[in-house]
Amino acid sequence: MSRIGVFVCHCGENISATVNCEKVAQISKELKGVEFSTDYKYMCSDPGQTMLKEAIKEHKLDGVVVAACSPRMHEPTFRKACSEAGLNPYLCEMSNIREHCSWVHPKDDLTTEKAEDLVRVMVEKVKKNKALNSIKVPVTKTALVIGGGVAGIQAALDIANCGHKVVMVEKQPSIGGHMSQLSETFPTLDCSQCILTPRMVEIAQHPNITLYTYAEVEKVDGFIGNFKITVRKKSKSLDEHLCTGCGLCTTKCPQKKIPNEFERGLGFRPAIYVPFPQAVPNKPVIDRENCTYYIKGKCKVCEIVCPTKAIRFDQEDELVEIEAGAIVLATGFDVLKSDFFPEYGYGKYKDVIDGLQFERLASASGPTMGEIRRPSDGQIPKKIVFVACAGSRDPAKGIEYCSKICCMYTAKHAMLYKHKVHDGTPYVFYMDIRAGGKMYEEFVRRAIVEDETQYIRGRVSTIYEKNGKLIVKGADTLMGAEPVEIEADMVVLATAGVANHGAEALAQTVHVSYDAYKFFAEAHPKLKPVETNTAGIFLAGACQAPKDIPESVAAASGAAVKVAALFSNDELTREPLIAVVNRQAPPVFSSCVGCFLCQSVCPYQAIEREEIKNRNGEVIKTLAKVNEGLCQGCGTCVALCRTKAIDIHGYSNQQVYTEVMALLND
């Protein structure tokens, strides 16, 4: 026989204005198993909670129903109060008689009757509730950071400086990411390399950080606190311990005409190469697809010239197993490919380039040593057109979002250009100027006022080449949509930032969700911006959505603090509202028949196989088992299980069945 307490809240007048709370309490008292019931002005107030606690003790209650607001609001409050009074918190349920009743119905008998129904349902449910204990999961205090751009670097350093081990995996031969490609950064115009390279070096030298470059995550198993990750270290064809980074091999390599990815194709590199002079680690890799030896079986010049004999042509990929308690995804973004803009001639005309290429032209270490020279003939362009929103905010082409960083870097590009080519004229075609951010609007004003950038509000319809000039046709919508035609020497497209190549596959490997644009999805757009829906996996930087450097760094520090918080205890505590596969005495063991149809419905890969063995060690049964660390309690497996071997705490078959019965049979 149950001893349930029912507490009906007036919520000031929020509930009592339309629901007769006294009557609800009175009627509830008549329900079978209800020992005590009362109504009170504010149950969530201190006196309200005290009353609840005292009633639990005085009446030896073994279940509590609080009829008040939405459980999404105060369930934790009342469960905590119950716990403080010595009642298991999971023996407390709430009836939502405010949001789902008093606020949506007029003052009449029906409304009060509905409140009574809702209370009755919860009284019946709570009879079937079980005392539950929160789940403890051990935590491996190592973080895996995937991606070595500025976000990954920031996250890794922050975590490492908290005293935790970090493993960083970067797929390129060097860390640094897109930021290392930038010339100067808005809104301060400080040199990107100057602020980034010290951090890159810190990564390499930090005692808590292990760095794997030219490596990719191949497999992720496990769950929060206990991930097992397989990393493929691609062969660099090099013994990194012997290599001193002297660079002799890179100068002697006969294969010199490979488009340089770091220079966005504006320069060349050899087959054995270091991506850029400040690379970390500053040791070369052999690009096997372009190496003469791997193609033709002959060459080995690098091996011959290497003073320390560090070249290893037969080196194979290495698989490294990592155990980590948390994962930070910081894999960054990409920009649209050239085939996206046939109307702009991008990819067709050499002097139509994208923003990242312009960064390389403006960079002191770039292919032109920082002089703005157009790719086709090396001339200094006198008229240059910047096209903002190249791809962004274009529902017709599928990129509906604003890439966010382009307005600012376009203004920066115009300024850099003007600073280097004093007699040149920069034009910017734009839709709107979005310059929200500290010192951002002022920065754009400077580009317009001080550096005399010609901003034209309108879209460019077409670009074509004529007599060595690029004819840019557009409209000026502030001048009555008057057609504008500019004979430009060079065009820079502020191409939309898109999800990184391979983001979707990585999301599937790591088991996080992603949005329609293949950017990784945060758990909540406002309140959980660096968490993913997979516990223990966090997001940093532009892998989530286009972000500028300050935002990426802020997100990275946010992710780092989440990791540090997770690592602050040896065990983590989780809500026990998860699925369980029943277990029984031998020889039955469980009503699970091991069909494992539940396995593929689980969004979290939480269903494992447990082998039941006899005394001789032979497997006599294979049963499903829910991994407590992975299960998030959606219950999708429960509804699928034919034999009802899986059930879920908090929403058990008994509980939901009873709720329906109680609701419909008064």
Added chain:
Amino acid sequence: MNELINKVTKLLNDKTIDAFIGYGQGSTDRVRAIFARTVEQASKLIYTPACTFNLSGYLLKHEVKHLGKLGILANVAALRSIMQLASEFQIKDGEVYILFVNDDASLTEFSDFQSIEAFLEKANIDITPDEKARIEKIEAMSVSERWEFWNKEFEKCIKCYACRAACPMCYCHRCTTDVNQPQWIPVASHERGNLDYHLMRAMHLAGRCINCGECANACPMDIPLNLLTYQLIDPIKTGFGATAGMKADAVYALSTFKPDDKENFII
């Protein structure tokens, strides 16, 4: 028939199998399953046009499993059952010795699941035109006519669970019917208990039914309950691209999804 007996005799003699599930003469003029463990028992195996029922249901029965390594005479339905059971991890590749009688009475032995899959790709797996016509007839009725039709049929049900026992896919040790906390399916064989039972059975077989028809054959009250699961075969095939019992590593249609699964009723 002699070829079959010779083959099974040999399999038993050289200990390839411990028991063979085949057809034998029943006590009346009906055929029944026999479980040949000795050469003498194997000599009673028959294969006649009456030998049409799906023997695969026995493979998972506790009593049969314990006979040791099993051989079975499979028809198309049994082969499909074996594939479906394999996809549900109930039978492993190579675990069962599978013989099949071809149209010319010669024997085919399936050495692995792959060969069964290849065979099934060409086999006729459709429901019969008669079954199809009966489904269409019911579909043509109005909602309340359908309700009346099935209510009448279910009224006959005596909850003997012969359909469950005959179904090769009903291998749970504890059926939902036997769950009493909560009592999902009322025990009594009144209209509600019967409706619940048959809806539950059909849903649990949706996407798993290989249309062998053993449920309806087993029903002593002649309820056409095979139609319940048969009519789901087509929507699952056209909607989700899935057909049960064709591949040993198939993913169950209701254990997976496509983000663009089509429906026209969710607002």
Added chain:
Amino acid sequence: MQDFEPKIVAFVCNWCTYAGADLTGTSRTKYAANVKIIRFPCTGRIDFMILMKAFENGADGIIVSGCHPNDCHYSTGNFHARRRWIVFRNLMNFTGIDTERILFSWVSAAEGFKWADVVNNTVAKIREMGPYENYNKIAVSTLLKEEVSNHE
């Protein structure tokens, strides 16, 4: 039929529709009191048998509602639910269960107004259809009373 007050049960997921219904409340949007909500963690948790139980215990109508595709708190629970609904709805149709009495919907946490509409439209529709007499004939309240004791 004027006096007929339909009994409608809503099975909703915690993260979208339950929160959406909370928002309806917070916005003080009025709707009919006939609908009572039972909370599930996810539409993926909603067993088809619970729908059968609702009808046989006297529900005249049912609402099943959760997160829009791609919005599921658990990423994919609603996709699995959708497949099951497609199949179960087919089966109900075939056995003569009136699927017009079950409304499936996606109501997000931001769609407080949509929830009010869903409820009001369903109540109006069921009111017009009248009590679910076919099912009532075999309902718990009509058939063997011994069954009732089973759930207590």
